[in-house]
Amino acid sequence: MDVIFGNLDLWGEAITNTILVFLGGGLIALVLGILVGAMRVSPVPIARGVGTLYVNIVRNTPLTLVFFFFVLGYPALGLPKVSFLLLGILAIGIYTATYVAEVLRAGINTVPVGQAEAARAIGLPFGQVMTLVVLPQAFRSVVPPMMSVFIALLKNTTVAAGFSVAELGALRATINDAAGRPGNPLEVLLWVALVFVILVMILSFIQNRLEKKWRIAR
Amino acid sequence: MSTSVLYDVPGPKAIARNRILAVVTVVVVLSILGFIIYRFYLSGQFSAQKWGIFTYTTIWNQIFVALGRTLAAFGLAAVLSIVLGFVLAIGRLSDHRAVRVPFTVVTELFRAVPVLVMMMLLYYGLPSVGIKMSPYWAVVIGLVVYNGSVLAEALRAGIESLPKGQKEAGYAIGLRKNGVMRLILLPQAVRNMLPVIVAQLVVTMKDTALGFIITYPELLYLAKQLSSNVQFGRPLLQSAFVIGGIYIIMCLILSGIAKWLEIRLRHSPKTKGQPQPVGVDFGGNPLGAGGVATAADPRQRQGETLTEVIATQREDGKRQGH
Numbered sequence: 435m436d437v438i439f440g441n442l443d444l445w446g447e448a449i450t451n452t453i454l455v456f457l458g459g460g461l462i463a464l465v466l467g468i469l470v471g472a473m474r475v476s477p478v479p480i481a482r483g484v485g486t487l488y489v490n491i492v493r494n495t496p497l498t499l500v501f502f503f504f505v506l507g508y509p510a511l512g513l514p515k516v517s518f519l520l521l522g523i524l525a526i527g528i529y530t531a532t533y534v535a536e537v538l539r540a541g542i543n544t545v546p547v548g549q550a551e552a553a554r555a556i557g558l559p560f561g562q563v564m565t566l567v568v569l570p571q572a573f574r575s576v577v578p579p580m581m582s583v584f585i586a587l588l589k590n591t592t593v594a595a596g597f598s599v600a601e602l603g604a605l606r607a608t609i610n611d612a613a614g615r616p617g618n619p620l621e622v623l624l625w626v627a628l629v630f631v632i633l634v635m636i637l638s639f640i641q642n643r644l645e646k647k648w649r650i651a652r
Numbered sequence: 653m654s655t656s657v658l659y660d661v662p663g664p665k666a667i668a669r670n671r672i673l674a675v676v677t678v679v680v681v682l683s684i685l686g687f688i689i690y691r692f693y694l695s696g697q698f699s700a701q702k703w704g705i706f707t708y709t710t711i712w713n714q715i716f717v718a719l720g721r722t723l724a725a726f727g728l729a730a731v732l733s734i735v736l737g738f739v740l741a742i743g744r745l746s747d748h749r750a751v752r753v754p755f756t757v758v759t760e761l762f763r764a765v766p767v768l769v770m771m772m773l774l775y776y777g778l779p780s781v782g783i784k785m786s787p788y789w790a791v792v793i794g795l796v797v798y799n800g801s802v803l804a805e806a807l808r809a810g811i812e813s814l815p816k817g818q819k820e821a822g823y824a825i826g827l828r829k830n831g832v833m834r835l836i837l838l839p840q841a842v843r844n845m846l847p848v849i850v851a852q853l854v855v856t857m858k859d860t861a862l863g864f865i866i867t868y869p870e871l872l873y874l875a876k877q878l879s880s881n882v883q884f885g886r887p888l889l890q891s892a893f894v895i896g897g898i899y900i901i902m903c904l905i906l907s908g909i910a911k912w913l914e915i916r917l918r919h920s921p922k923t924k925g926q927p928q929p930v931g932v933d934f935g936g937n938p939l940g941a942g943g944v945a946t947a948a949d950p951r952q953r954q955g956e957t958l959t960e961v962i963a964t965q966r967e968d969g970k971r972q973g974h
Contacts, residue, residue, distance in 0.1 A: 473677070477659045477666070480674040484681055494854070494903035496861035498872055499896050506879070507889045511688075512695040542658075550657045560659040568658065589766035596768070596865030603768055606776055620777035627765045627773065634764040 437617030437625060441609055448608075449629070451601035455523055455591040460584060462527025467534025474539050477560060485535065492532045497593050501525045505597040522594040526587065533583045541576035542568060574648045581641035585634055592630075602626050692889070702887040705878060706894060718874040719898065725788060725860045725870065729795035730853050736800025737849075741807035742833065762801035768862050770794040775866045787868035791860065799856045806848045810841030846917065850910035854903050861899065871895050 438445060473485035492500070504525035505518055545568050553567040595603025606622045609615045662670055692698060705711055743755030762770075771794035774785055785793075814837060822832035842849075864872035875895040879888035 475658060476673070477662060478670045478673045478677065481677045484677055490904070490907075491900065494858075494900050494907055495896060496858040496872070496899055496903075498861035498864055499892065499899060502872065502875070502892050503889075503896070506876075507892055510695060510697070510886075510888050511691040513691060547657050554657075554660055563658055589764075592766040592768040593862065593865070596862075603766070603772070606772060618780040620773070620780035623769060623773045623777040627769050630766055630769060631761065631764040 437609075437621045440616035444605060444608055444615075447600055448602045448605045451519065451599060452591050454519065455526060455594055455599065455601060456588050458523035459526035459530060459587055459591070462524065463530035463534050463583075463587065466527065466531035468538065470531060470535040471538035471542075474535060475542055475564075489532045489535055492529060493536070495529075497526070497529050497590055498596070500529045501593055501597045504528075518598045522597060522599045526590060526594065530583065530587045530590070533586070534580070537576055537579045537583055538572070540579070541572040544575045545571045577648055578641060578645045581637060581644065585637045585641070588633055588637065589630065602629060696885075697889055699885065701885045702890050705881060705884040705887050705890070711878070714874060714878075715871070715895075715898075718869065718871045721788075721868070722860050722863075722870040725791045725795070725863060725868070726857050729792045729799065729860070730856055732792070732796040733799035733803055733852075733856065734849070736796055737803030737807055738838075740801060740804035741811070744804065744808055745811060745833075747829070759801045759804050762797045763805070765798075767794050767798045767859050768865060770797055771862060771866050787863060787866050790866055791863040791868045791870075794862075795856055795859055798859075799852055802855075803849060803852055806845050806852065807838075807841055810845035810848075811837050813844070814840055843917065847910050847914040850906065850913060854906045854910065857903055857906060858899070871898060 470485045470488060473481040474489070476482060501522065504521045508516065508521055549567055549571060550563055553563045558566065591601060592603035594601055595605075595607075598604075600608060603626065605626055606619050609617055609622050610619055660666075696702070740755055740759050743751055744759060746752045746755070771790050774793055775787060775790035778785055818836055818840065819832055822836040827835065860870060861872045863870045864876065867873065872895060875891040878891040879886055881887065
């Protein structure tokens, strides 16, 4: 227990940073993902091409490499200095956006073709076909996989630990490198693992509730 | 795909609007790329000195050695995680509570702990209790534990999505649990889930790069090493691009295999008669499952040949006639 109460300040900072990366990354992923998802189904061929290229390249890049580019590569460009935390948030947001876009596209594909055809038949333009007919129906089937994406995002925040962001994954190094801090690496890491198990369980619980709430009645 | 079902063939107005959108997309993308390239140019990232490091054979030999290490970790982790996936899936489907519960708990735990934390536990944590482990084994075991539990869930979903009749038919012809699982359920589940399994292998491949953080000398670690080379002006972005290209090519090959498998399976005659999504009418009732009109409608007598249907209808007709 000394590991927790002897380092309460560090735990507070680490959990705050983890949640910051999670929320910040999630927000970027959601906004960018919706944009890219819309591009991938849009009637503009060039927009479709750009969206597909972005998704295919970033999805096949290891997250560690994306972090490498942002956190280590950005300072080499001589642009104004940005904190590692913000760069980490950007990296994880841009990586997760591709997954959000794919979930949205898959969700749109689950809506029966007849729905869109019927909507077009009564004369709705693309915008209204999407917002009034297709998206409300796609929403139900999008919720569970979207929550899975966010659970993966939460677990991926640990990668930021390898890139100078003081969050939960980096706690072992911070505690053990400081003299006189109680706790050995095993203890710290087991507690970190426990925190993640609890956070993931909370998200899974929310996922189950939402899934039940918006289940398609069949 | 030339036209989508989501929109009509564009008229003159829509064509004009789409053109404007296309131009806007191109301008936005080009300006972002242009800005990055301009900054690259300003900070001298295109200089021959920085790229020169990749003209040496020794460097490429190092890259191939590191690539070998990445592939060694990936190969062993892939094989072992598939094995673990089968074990966990079958354990979780057991009829005995005493087996099912621990397997469920272990699978859920393995899935919830981030891969990197698991690797750190193995590499930095275990020495506290006197178990020393090389980074290679920490990477492999970390990957196996996580991907194994994810594959287990995929396999379990594959087995549970099979029609109940498959299992019952297996028992009916006298097979035991072992035979039903091994000869009937698993082959079908594996075939259905093959694209998911290969897609998970792409994730395994990507996650080998996490070894970089626990000092496993694989590709990304080499990129970091190359980038500290003062003689070539610290070519950080250059090595990231070259190494990143190697990763992307490897993952694209695996993703390509996954996609190819998916397309092949969709057209394969072997998967005909596999669980197809049940047709649903507008009331939300599955077709052919009870209902008033079912008996009289020959289209809804699934599983009977047309002659049988006609024969029964004739019988019905006779009875009504008399």
